[in-house]
Amino acid sequence: MSATDRPDSATFDLTWLDLREPADRRARNQGLVTKLADLLAAAEHGADGLAIVDLGAGHGASARALAPHLAGPQRWILVDRDAALLAAASERLTDVVDAAGRPIAVGAEVFDLAHGALDEAIEGADLVTMSAFLDLASRGFAERLAEAAAAARALVLATLSVDGRLAIEPSDPVDTAIFDAFNAHMTRDKGFGPALGPRAPDIASHVFRANGFRVELGRSDWVLGPEDAGLAAALVDGWATAAAETDLVDRTALARWRERRAAEAAAGRLRIVVGHLDMLAVPTIR
Ligand SMILES: C[S@@+](CC[C@H](N)C(=O)[O-])C[C@H]1O[C@@H](n2cnc3c(N)ncnc32)[C@H](O)[C@@H]1O
Structure with a gap:
């Protein structure tokens, strides 16, 4: 789960991934993508070209975007551990091409990243990517990934990790209590141990630097307006559900906030910012 995902479950339905994909696409940090493209163009690859492994791939959004x-x-x-999402991904990547207009080759592997060996998962990769995934994993996962990527001399691009910044305009006196409760909820175990949640960019940067990577972070915030009413409504609902599960917010105040915010979201009256950071980690010994 990511802070921008429905916080009531660690499973992800296709409808939700489809709803968030346009906002993700607008938010992705293009400066880091350009740097990554230049680094990969300057490096040597195997006879079959660039090998990329996307972790927690869902319905294939990373490949479509990158x-x-x-x-x-x-x-x-x-x-991914979800075979149905991987099947959808394979169907939806048939017309995706590289920078020169050639079709990409796509394979899928059902694999539990919380328990499986990461050196197996990323074997042969020049580049490891993930999108809206790192914040639901744990510090232990980040450490195992950094070790495996260092051994493979692979670059890592981890996009759309939440950093805890949340804002809604017009503001409401209950917002801060809801956001604090939601950020606390984000650190609950999603199968990997206590989740990194909003500390994902900070902790992962530290872990990758300690494993010999040069790390660069770039903002990839969601900025949602009237045209994103469906996503805004889903976010408000998810935030309220998560806050309720923490018992950190007065129940009556929470129920009224949910009602007010749901009506405003449906009417397209909200401007929402969800803070994310993208991380590019480059092994210094290649
Ligand atoms: C928020 S979704 C992101 C999907 C996709 N990367 C995107 O940007 O749309 C998180 C993904 O991580 C996958 N996931 C969660 N826990 C996992 C685990 N233990 N092993 C493998 N995949 C996992 C979920 O099935 C889901 O597809």
């Missing part, structure tokens, strides 16, 4: 910006040929392996 492949057209990177030189080819490209071979993507999508890794």
